[in-house]
Amino acid sequence: MIKNKIKMNEQSPKERTTNFKEVALGYTKQQAIEEAKRCLQCDSPKCVSACPVEIDIPKFIQQLTNNQFKAAYNTIEQDNILPSICGRVCPQEKQCEGACVLNAKFDSVSIGALEHFIGDFALKENYSPSHKITPVHHKIAIVGSGPAGLSNATTLTKLGYDVTIYEALHRFGGVLNYGIPEFRLPNDIINQEINKVKALNVKFEKNVVIGKSITIDQLFTDHDYKAVFIGSGAGLPRRLNIKGENYGGVLYANEFLTRVNLMDAANFPTTKTPIKTGDDVAVVGGGNVAMDAARTAKRLGAKNIFIIYRRDETSLPARVEEIKHAKEEGIEFRLTLNPVAFNGENYRVSTVVCQKMRLGEKDASGRRRPLPTDTYKTFKIDTCIIAIGQRPNPILSRANDQLKTDEYGRVVVNNHETSIPNVFAGGDIVSGAATVIHAMGAGKKAAYAMDQKIKSS
Amino acid sequence: MYKIVSKTTLNNTTDKMEIYAPFVAKNAKPGHFIILRVDKAGERIPLTITEHTDETVTIIYQKLGYTTSQLGQKIVGDTVEDFVGPLGQEVEIKEASTLLAVAGGVGAAPLYPQLQAYHAQGTKVDLVIGAKQQRYLILLDDYKSICNKVYVCTDDGSQGTKGFVTDFLKQHLKNHTYDHSIAIGPLIMMKHVVSLHKTFNLSTDVSLNPIMIDGTGMCGNCRVSIGDKTYFACIDGPDFPGEKINFDELISRQSFYTEEEHMCQLEELVSNDKK
Ligand SMILES: Cc1cc2nc3c(=O)[nH]c(=O)nc-3n(C[C@H](O)[C@H](O)[C@H](O)COP(=O)(O)OP(=O)(O)OC[C@H]3O[C@@H](n4cnc5c(N)ncnc54)[C@H](O)[C@@H]3O)c2cc1C
Numbered sequence: 163m164i165k166n167k168i169k170m171n172e173q174s175p176k177e178r179t180t181n182f183k184e185v186a187l188g189y190t191k192q193q194a195i196e197e198a199k200r201c202l203q204c205d206s207p208k209c210v211s212a213c214p215v216e217i218d219i220p221k222f223i224q225q226l227t228n229n230q231f232k233a234a235y236n237t238i239e240q241d242n243i244l245p246s247i248c249g250r251v252c253p254q255e256k257q258c259e260g261a262c263v264l265n266a267k268f269d270s271v272s273i274g275a276l277e278h279f280i281g282d283f284a285l286k287e288n289y290s291p292s293h294k295i296t297p298v299h300h301k302i303a304i305v306g307s308g309p310a311g312l313s314n315a316t317t318l319t320k321l322g323y324d325v326t327i328y329e330a331l332h333r334f335g336g337v338l339n340y341g342i343p344e345f346r347l348p349n350d351i352i353n354q355e356i357n358k359v360k361a362l363n364v365k366f367e368k369n370v371v372i373g374k375s376i377t378i379d380q381l382f383t384d385h386d387y388k389a390v391f392i393g394s395g396a397g398l399p400r401r402l403n404i405k406g407e408n409y410g411g412v413l414y415a416n417e418f419l420t421r422v423n424l425m426d427a428a429n430f431p432t433t434k435t436p437i438k439t440g441d442d443v444a445v446v447g448g449g450n451v452a453m454d455a456a457r458t459a460k461r462l463g464a465k466n467i468f469i470i471y472r473r474d475e476t477s478l479p480a481r482v483e484e485i486k487h488a489k490e491e492g493i494e495f496r497l498t499l500n501p502v503a504f505n506g507e508n509y510r511v512s513t514v515v516c517q518k519m520r521l522g523e524k525d526a527s528g529r530r531r532p533l534p535t536d537t538y539k540t541f542k543i544d545t546c547i548i549a550i551g552q553r554p555n556p557i558l559s560r561a562n563d564q565l566k567t568d569e570y571g572r573v574v575v576n577n578h579e580t581s582i583p584n585v586f587a588g589g590d591i592v593s594g595a596a597t598v599i600h601a602m603g604a605g606k607k608a609a610y611a612m613d614q615k616i617k618s619s
Numbered sequence: 620m621y622k623i624v625s626k627t628t629l630n631n632t633t634d635k636m637e638i639y640a641p642f643v644a645k646n647a648k649p650g651h652f653i654i655l656r657v658d659k660a661g662e663r664i665p666l667t668i669t670e671h672t673d674e675t676v677t678i679i680y681q682k683l684g685y686t687t688s689q690l691g692q693k694i695v696g697d698t699v700e701d702f703v704g705p706l707g708q709e710v711e712i713k714e715a716s717t718l719l720a721v722a723g724g725v726g727a728a729p730l731y732p733q734l735q736a737y738h739a740q741g742t743k744v745d746l747v748i749g750a751k752q753q754r755y756l757i758l759l760d761d762y763k764s765i766c767n768k769v770y771v772c773t774d775d776g777s778q779g780t781k782g783f784v785t786d787f788l789k790q791h792l793k794n795h796t797y798d799h800s801i802a803i804g805p806l807i808m809m810k811h812v813v814s815l816h817k818t819f820n821l822s823t824d825v826s827l828n829p830i831m832i833d834g835t836g837m838c839g840n841c842r843v844s845i846g847d848k849t850y851f852a853c854i855d856g857p858d859f860p861g862e863k864i865n866f867d868e869l870i871s872r873q874s875f876y877t878e879e880e881h882m883c884q885l886e887e888l889v890s891n892d893k894k
Pocket residue numbers: 251252253305306307308309310311328329330331335336337338341342343370371372373393394395396397419450451454481555557558588589590591595596597598599601835
């Protein structure tokens with residue numbers, strides 16, 4: 163057996179920071195098969211239970227080693243309709259790959275890379291999901307076209323329902339579309355994966371804000387839906403709540419990434435939405451969003467980009483690969499620092515003041531708690547991008563008092579059903595900002611709960 | 620795609636356009652706005668809903684920059700790529716037996732549905748409407764039919780009183796009192812109107828027009844400081860009590876992309892030249 167995993171080809175850091183093309187180039191067929199052969203085919207595989215949607219990982223890997231690509235795709239697609247996407251963006255080191263027994267001595271099997279390979283192979287070969295649909299003629303409305311909505315839609319369609327997804331924006335995919343940059347997840351891949359969902363006869367309506375364009379009540383009374391699924395995500399940026407946060411040049415990662423991903427601002431003025439970073443860019447936060455923002459700024463031509471994070475390096479919540487890629491691209495990490503004020507003239511930012519932190523005892527998250535010290539540092543900046551998290555989108559709960567939320571604005575559910583009968587919810591709107599695969603898992607489980615409720619009433 | 624069903628030219632810089640958009644029309648209320656994108660490369664821009672039927676929505680826009688000019692080139696039967704709404708909070712129509720309304724430039728458009736609602740509840744409305752020149756005044760006849768009095772101000776004196784609305788108001792408020800006021804127009808006008816009205820103890824609601832992208836509370840581009848709090852104009856507004864708004868900050872934020880907007884128009888000129 164080969165001890166080390168087969169490395170995926172990538173664009174070199176020098177080359178890739180001048181373009182928005184995907185960094186990871188994917189396995190070749192040869193590489194995929196060779197990597198697949200590293201799997202020990204454990205009798206009681208730990209990877210499966212570590213996967214939030216419990217894909218039968220050893221089975222698809224076995225099929226892959228046997229050159230059965232279509233079968234391997236169908237094995238994955240049973241549990242995960244978006245393999246090309248999840249293969250690219252799941253935090254595998256904390257899930258399937260983290261549980262792989264090979265980890266004890268060697269590298270784990272690169273399950274994510276294999277999923278990525280099979281997903282792309284299926285898109286290229288135009289494999290379709292396997293399903294026998296017996297129509298049940300009930301209409302379901304889904305709010306939001308992110309991973310939660312997409313997975314809820316496919317599951318319900320396979321169960322025979324007539325499903326429509328309503329999306330507030332002009333493009334589908336939720337965060338996949340407006341948040342995660344092209345160099346990690348190309349739009350083309352998202353569109354192709356969504357086309358697979360469309361091919362199952364799921365209807366997609368863009369530019370419809372549920373709660374505004376159509377209220378939840380109207381979905382039932384005027385449009386005859388039997389049940390509703392809310393997958394409206396965690397779209398609301400979290401604020402630092404410090405002086406100068408509303409100055410020009412200080413923006414939330416959502417705005418920055420939306421300008422580039424949804425509005426294609428990198429091609430301004432051919433496209434009409436502008437963006438500018440200046441030379442010196444601070445990014446506050448240590449998660450995937452912060453890495454995405456920093457690396458996007460790099461590609462837009464910023465010269466000095468640094469991450470400001472209040473804990474130490476081992477606590478960075480971003481995927482390991484994103485941190486590695488960011489470093490290779492020259493992103494600097496200024497750690498154990500916490501921004502306390504922005505300064506500037508005429509409401510334009512020019513410096514950020516940070517308080518030096520020290521690390522105390524472990525907190526509930528298992529990481530050492532950052533504690534303030536008396537030392538401050540000031541950095542000159544042209545732009546600051548704040549990426550310290552997202553809170554649940556408030557549009558629906560504000561439009562409907564019946565919809566119960568908790569103190570963090572998360573929709574409260576009981577067996578996936580909200581406080582409004584026949585209205586279900588899942589994904590970031592219920593869990594708070596989490597991951598693509600958790601949102602998909604929630605969408606799928608909610609679909610079964612919806613099916614049960616409809617069938618029993 | 621959303622079809623343009625009628626279009627009227629109000630003056631050489633301002634058009635009125637009715638668009639087929641039943642999902643937007645159904646729940647539209649005064650204070651609501653839409654966001655549109657003219658084509659696939661386009662920017663998302665917000666415009667107020669001035670009127671609506673069961674299936675159509677009317678907007679009035681001033682051809683200020685690239686996107687509004689591009690929209691101005693569309694004719695009846697053409698379509699726009701995206702059109703979403705109704706967005707924002709429905710405006711609160713306050714109890715008032717007398718109301719002073721102040722409109723500046725194209726601000727006369729978003730003000731209209733609000734004054735209609737005040738008129739409908741029996742409030743006596745006086746309007747002060749200002750523009751650079753006579754030819755930029757819009758909706759005068761519509762306003763005359765719902766207002767008690769309409770006072771016109773133009774910067775060059777081509778119609779009504781010469782000068783800014785605030786010059787007129789300084790005199791007018793000495794011998795007129797009102798329960799409440801609304802001002803909609805350029806930020807700088809709203810700032811000065813609010814501060815003048817404060818000296819007369821007159822409360823003023825304003826409608827803010829920061830730069831927006833999604834209009835769903837997701838990006839934070841539209842944020843505004845009011846007192847020591849931050850609000851997102853797209854989901855918390857766009858109408859707010861004017862007294863505690865940090866207008867200077869908002870003016871700075873609104874002009875953040877001025878150079879780029881200019882570039883956009885240049886690009887357009889160049890490509891028109893080539894044609
Ligand atoms: C920049 C960034 C990078 C990330 N990187 C990763 C990563 O590498 N790996 C990972 O696993 N996770 C990552 N995440 C997290 C992941 O993307 C989310 O957890 C996931 O997308 C949540 O899915 P969702 O379907 O619940 O919501 P979303 O993806 O947020 O989708 C919700 C959709 O609902 C729409 N909507 C909201 N309200 C309404 C309404 N009233 N009517 C109609 N439509 C509405 C929104 O416009 C949106 O399109 C990242 C997040 C961000 C922001």
